[in-house]
Amino acid sequence: MSTNTPYTTIIGLEVHVQLMTRTKLFCGCSTKFGGAPNTQVCPTCLGLPGSLPVMNRQAFDLALRAALALECTIAPFTKWDRKNYFYPDLPKGYQISQFDLPFSSDGFLEVVDPKGAFEPRRVGIVRVHLEEDAGKSMHDDAAGTGDTRIDLNRAGTPLCEIVTQPDLRSPQEARAWLNELKLLLVYLGVSDCNMQEGSLRVDANVNLHIPVPATAGAEARIAKTPIVEIKNMNSFRSVERALTYEAARQWEEWQATKAEMGKTPKQTRGWDDPAGITRAQRHKEESSDYRYFPEPDLVPVTVTAERIQSIRGGMGEPPVSLRKTLASQWQISAYDADVLVNQGRELVDYFEDLATRVGEGKVASNWMQQDVLRILNETNGTVSAFPVRPAGLADLIGRVKKGDFDTSRAREIFAEMVTSGRPVDDVVAGMGISAVSDDDVIALCRELLAANPKIVADVKSGKEQAAAGLIGQAKKKNANVNPGKVRAICLDLIREMG
Amino acid sequence: MSTSPQTLTTKDVAKVGLLARLALSEADLERMAGELSKIVGFVSMLGELDTADVAPLAHPLDTQNVFRDDVPAASLSTAEALQSAPRHDGECFLVPAVLGESSAA
Numbered sequence: 104m105s106t107n108t109p110y111t112t113i114i115g116l117e118v119h120v121q122l123m124t125r126t127k128l129f130c131g132c133s134t135k136f137g138g139a140p141n142t143q144v145c146p147t148c149l150g151l152p153g154s155l156p157v158m159n160r161q162a163f164d165l166a167l168r169a170a171l172a173l174e175c176t177i178a179p180f181t182k183w184d185r186k187n188y189f190y191p192d193l194p195k196g197y198q199i200s201q202f203d204l205p206f207s208s209d210g211f212l213e214v215v216d217p218k219g220a221f222e223p224r225r226v227g228i229v230r231v232h233l234e235e236d237a238g239k240s241m242h243d244d245a246a247g248t249g250d251t252r253i254d255l256n257r258a259g260t261p262l263c264e265i266v267t268q269p270d271l272r273s274p275q276e277a278r279a280w281l282n283e284l285k286l287l288l289v290y291l292g293v294s295d296c297n298m299q300e301g302s303l304r305v306d307a308n309v310n311l312h313i314p315v316p317a318t319a320g321a322e323a324r325i326a327k328t329p330i331v332e333i334k335n336m337n338s339f340r341s342v343e344r345a346l347t348y349e350a351a352r353q354w355e356e357w358q359a360t361k362a363e364m365g366k367t368p369k370q371t372r373g374w375d376d377p378a379g380i381t382r383a384q385r386h387k388e389e390s391s392d393y394r395y396f397p398e399p400d401l402v403p404v405t406v407t408a409e410r411i412q413s414i415r416g417g418m419g420e421p422p423v424s425l426r427k428t429l430a431s432q433w434q435i436s437a438y439d440a441d442v443l444v445n446q447g448r449e450l451v452d453y454f455e456d457l458a459t460r461v462g463e464g465k466v467a468s469n470w471m472q473q474d475v476l477r478i479l480n481e482t483n484g485t486v487s488a489f490p491v492r493p494a495g496l497a498d499l500i501g502r503v504k505k506g507d508f509d510t511s512r513a514r515e516i517f518a519e520m521v522t523s524g525r526p527v528d529d530v531v532a533g534m535g536i537s538a539v540s541d542d543d544v545i546a547l548c549r550e551l552l553a554a555n556p557k558i559v560a561d562v563k564s565g566k567e568q569a570a571a572g573l574i575g576q577a578k579k580k581n582a583n584v585n586p587g588k589v590r591a592i593c594l595d596l597i598r599e600m601g
Numbered sequence: 602m603s604t605s606p607q608t609l610t611t612k613d614v615a616k617v618g619l620l621a622r623l624a625l626s627e628a629d630l631e632r633m634a635g636e637l638s639k640i641v642g643f644v645s646m647l648g649e650l651d652t653a654d655v656a657p658l659a660h661p662l663d664t665q666n667v668f669r670d671d672v673p674a675a676s677l678s679t680a681e682a683l684q685s686a687p688r689h690d691g692e693c694f695l696v697p698a699v700l701g702e703s704s705a706a
Contacts, residue, residue, distance in 0.1 A: 124671050131674025140692045141679045149682060161671035182659040189622055191696040204659070240699050252693035255682075392620055402664045 110311040110357075112350045113327075114277050115269035118284065119262050120294040121236065121302040122165040127259040128235045129156030129199070129401075134261075136300045140254035148259035150194035155400050162261035163233060163404065166206065167414050169263050169293045170231040172421055175210030177411055182403040183234075186393045191253050192238040200264075202395040205232035206406065212287065213423065214280040217441040221276050227268030236260040257301075263293070269308065274346035281305060281339045282445075286422050290448055298338055305342055307333045310364060311353050327364040328353045333381055335373040345374040349381050425451065433464025442472055449486040450476075453493055460497035470500060474514065478521055490524040491517070498527045509585045544584055548592045551576055562597050570594055609638045 127134055130147035146154040170177060184202035210228035238255035265284070271277045285296040285303060296303040310330045317323040333349055336342045349372070356362065372381035420428065422444050429451070430440040443454050450471070458467035475496070479489065499520070503513045519530045551573050552559055561569035570590050577589045611630040614637060618625040625633065676682075679692065688695040 126671050126673050131669075131672060132676045133673050139679070141682045141694070143676050144682045145674070145676050149677075157667060157669040159671050160668035163668065180659075187620070191694070191699055240696075241693070242698060249698050250688075250690075250695040251697070251699040252690065253696060254693055392616075394620065397659055399660070401660075402662055402667050403659045405665050 108350075108354070110313040110350075110354060112273055112346070113269045113310050113312055114271035114274070114346060115308045116265075116267045116271070116277065116281070117306045117308070118265040118267075118281070119236075119304045120169075120265070120288055120296060122162050122261040122263060123292060123294055124159055124161045124165065124261055126159060128159050128162050128233070128261040129259055130154075132256075132259065136297075136302075138256050140252075141256065143256040144258070148194075149255060150196070150258075156199065156398075158401060158404070159261060163206075164414060165293050166231065166233040166261070166263050167406070167411070168291050168418055169265070169288060170207035170210065171411065171415055172287055172291050172293075172418065173207075173210040173212050173228045173231060173265070175207035175228055175231055177207050177406055178204060179407075180204065180403060180405050181206035183398040183401045184395045185398050186395055188393060190237070190240075191251060192240045192255070192258065194238070194255060194258060198235060198237065199398050199401065200234035200395075201232035205230045206404070207231045212280070212284060214276065214283045216279060217438045221273065221279070224271065224276055224280065226270040226280055229266040229268055231263055231265050234262050234264055236262045274343040274350070277307065277346055278339045278343040281342060283422070285339075286445060286447070290420075290422055290425075291418055305336055305339075307336070307342060307346055309333065309346055309349050309353070311350060311357065313354075313357060326357070326361075328357050329362060329364050329367050330369050331381070332369060332371045333374055334371060334384070335375075337376065341374060341376050344376075344379065345381060348374075348379060352381065419448075429454075429464075433458050433468070435464045435468045439468045439472065442476075443468065446476065447486070453486050453489075456493035457497055457500075460493060461500050466500060466504075470496060474517055478518075489521075491520050495520060495526055502527060506585050506588055508583060509587060512583070512585075541588075543581075544588055544592055545596075547577055547580060547584065548573075548589060548596055550580075552593060552596055559597055559600070562594065563600075567594065570597075609634050609641060613637075 121134070124134055126132060127148055130145050132143045132145050132148055135143065147156055167177065181201065182204050183199050185197040186200045186202070187197045189196055208228075208230040210231070211225050212228065213223060213225045215223040236257050236259065238253055238258035241252045241254065243252070271280060288294045288303075289296050294302055298304070308330050311328045313326045313328070315321075315324050315326045331349060331353065333345050336345050371384045373384050374381050426437065426440045426444045429435065429443060430437050433455075435443075443451055453475070454467060454471050457471065458464045461467045475486075475489065475491075478484070479486065496517070499513055499517055502508060503510060508516070516527065516530050516534065519525075519534060520527065523530060523533075525533070555573060555576070558569050558572050570593050573593050574586045574589050577584050578586065611627075611634045614630050614634045615625065617637075618630070618633075683689040683691070683694065686694045
């Protein structure tokens with residue numbers, strides 16, 4: 104937030120996500136990541152003469168899904184265009200993209216911080232369009248060959264480009280918004296948004312709005328620093344760091360030069376993560392002169408209201424409404440619902456199954472957050488591979504509610520269930536734990552009271568907290584007793600003594 | 602571009618030539634400025650028509666919504682893919698050193 108700075112940071116993002124299709128946008132080559140170089144290529148994606156592109160229906164539907172989830176207006180008529188430039192990773196010499204008639208525009212996505220670190224922010228979406236990815240260039244300086252190697256496996260992979268309005272006001276907001284966008288796209292099955300594999304890439308545009316006080320000759324006004332586009336950010340954390348660095352850099356520069364937007368061309372800077380700085384990139388000459396023209400090899404696409412309705416119907420619940428549903432249906436706090444939803448659909452499914460079996464949301468939510476999530480984080484595991492399924496955990500929680508063991512004992516049992524993959528009863532038997540019958544607990548309590556006349560006297564004189572001394576002793580005699588039960592029974596027995 | 606499409610300058614042609622990665626000599630520029638001016642002039646005759654009531658044409662074919670299913674098809678082998686490349690290392694196409702990052706958006 105700009106509350107501590109003499110300027111406002113203005114941020115807009117451009118995000119590219121690879122769509123979760125099996126095949127490329129215009130041909131049947133696989134989009135699978137990690138294949139040996141140039142094994143997923145054909146005449147179409149190699150740009151060989153005579154080949155023709157045919158649009159992948161699933162890619163278009165996924166892009167439509169993303170646009171609908173981002174509340175965009177869907178154009179009833181859309182077409183593709185050639186964006187012409189020369190680069191070795193672009194075999195055709197042009198990228199098939201969308202220029203003047205993108206299939207969607209004018210949407211928004213809101214981000215809310217549950218801890219209130221910033222005000223809820225609704226970020227406008229300028230447009231979402233569908234285009235093809237380029238291949239990969241690899242330059243190995245160490246090899247010293249001076250050659251760049253080109254792998255075209257990625258060439259032609261379907262990409263959704265999402266361009267925001269400059270509506271973000273801090274690096275922290277930008278990062279939170281990206282998290283929300285990623286969560287949404289993963290929930291909807293549009294993209295896996297894996298940044299390591301390049302499924303999601305972000306560029307950021309940033310400048311500063313600086314209030315300039317009135318002087319003798321001029322009225323007060325807002326000065327705008329030249330917009331800088333930042334590239335090469337490989338994680339959302341990098342985005343936040345790069346924006347923080349860049350805002351500070353622009354402020355320094357403004358103080359030194361007073362340079363304003365429009366007087367210098369838009370600059371591109373690359374984020375150097377290890378150094379923690381942005382560096383000016385070489386200005387690509389004529390880079391803006393892409394000479395777009397309509398793609399003659401693809402026919403236009405029309406989208407009917409029925410088609411939109413059918414895509415919308417199969418979309419599933421987006422995170423923003425799922426948070427509200429969970430909170431109200433299971434009576435958990437907005438914060439708890441946020442934590443659960445932010446972990447992804449699989450964890451939410453696990454939670455709902457668990458809560459249904461336990462018959463109570465709060466207890467299920469606590470176990471999810473304090474135990475399941477903790478272990479998943481520690482082991483870097485996934486919900487689907489988690490060895491204890493909702494039925495098994497519900498069993499354990501049921502036994503705790505019945506008073507068979509206390510929560511800390513249950514945690515030990517749970518840890519053992521996770522490691523061994525065995526059900527509650529097995530683990531309990533194997534650990535030498537057995538539920539202690541009420542008669543046994545009463546007998547144990549009588550024994551303790553007889554051995555501790557001082558505590559009994561203290562309790563009688565009104566110091567109930569003295570009973571705590573009995574619990575430690577009870578645990579030593581029988582590790583399986585429920586401390587709460589011991590305390591209650593001891594107090595009852597002392598009262599009965601009169 | 603110059604104000605009148607009929608008169609392309611050699612500077613205009615040099616710019617278009619650079620974008621198309623064509624090495625044009627001074628003589629080429631002179632000749633092509635003349636030829637391109639004629640072509641542009643010819644096409645600009647279309648401007649004389651009143652197109653106020655004509656919808657823009659996105660594609661000459663009267664066909665829309667051509668899709669294929671998302672079903673994998675056979676790819677080429679790496680050897681086949683590389684066979685026409687001027688230079689390759691058996692795995693990748695080789696090109697003169699590219700400075701900077703991928704062009705991927």
